[in-house]
Amino acid sequence: MEGLKLSNAELMIYIHPSKSRNVYQAIGRELSGLLFQYNETFDGVLLAYDADVKSKQAKILSGLNPYFGVRVEANLLLFDPKPNSLVEGEIVKISPESIHVVVLGFSAAVITDVDIREEFKYKMRDGEGCFVSRSHKGHTLKIGTTLRLQVQSFDEEVMHIAGSLLPENTGCVKWLEKKNTEQALHMDRDHKRRKIA
Structure with a gap:
């Protein structure tokens, strides 16, 4: 079937400090929130993902809520049917x-x-x-x-x-x-x- 594509992406996932005890679960929740919705960044509807934390170091963001960013490498299955497909x-x-x-x-x-x-x-x-x-x-x-x-x-x-x-x-x-x-x-x-x- 046309309209399905695999994509490799390097993402920065921002996590609240309260979720720091289980970073993998927090990453899973963030990515799961994007499922079955059209995302302009991915240029398609996210159907499935396989994520892997690329680095054990996190970048702390300053501001009102000190979120920290984790680099994630992900394989994404996207649905984006083009005309005539x-x-x-x-x-x-x-x-x-x-x-x-x-x-x-x-x-x-x-x-x-x-x-x-x-x-x-x-x-x-x-x-x-x-x-x-x-x-x-x-x-x-x-x-x-x-x-x-x-x-x-x-x-x-x-x-x-x-x-x-x-x-x-x-x-x-x-x-x-x-x-x-x-x-x-x-x-x-x-x-x-x-x-x-």
Whole structure:
């Protein structure tokens, strides 16, 4: 999935003197407070971190509250989907006008009817709405399906993605992988036939 990136960072974490007995726990709390929020410094949403104290020496800051700074080296997993990148999520709601998806368990994505390619037609099956491909009957989008969509925009404040199903490489992930496997097998057979001939 695109939109995920690993980043190495050297950070200065400022800790209150009352937390000096357990510095590692204080660092963990400071970094945990940044999780699942867009951070301009990191240029993405922090999903996970692995921090290591770089130096045993701390720098005391003068002022009203004498905080001390600890240098930390951290590996960060960030989520920052750019326009035209592909992300995957689970469909949670379908209506004739839109498909609602949850990406990575925390970010909402919506695909409106103008961004769903004409190949898909809305139908009711077993009392639930779904989109079925007119050209490939096995390609069905329903609640619980893992969907690959193209990012049109990402609102950092509310973690909302506006998505699109217009490109051919979007849709049900299982169906797309099966299609790619079949195409690879078909190409391999053609290559072997040419070799034999």
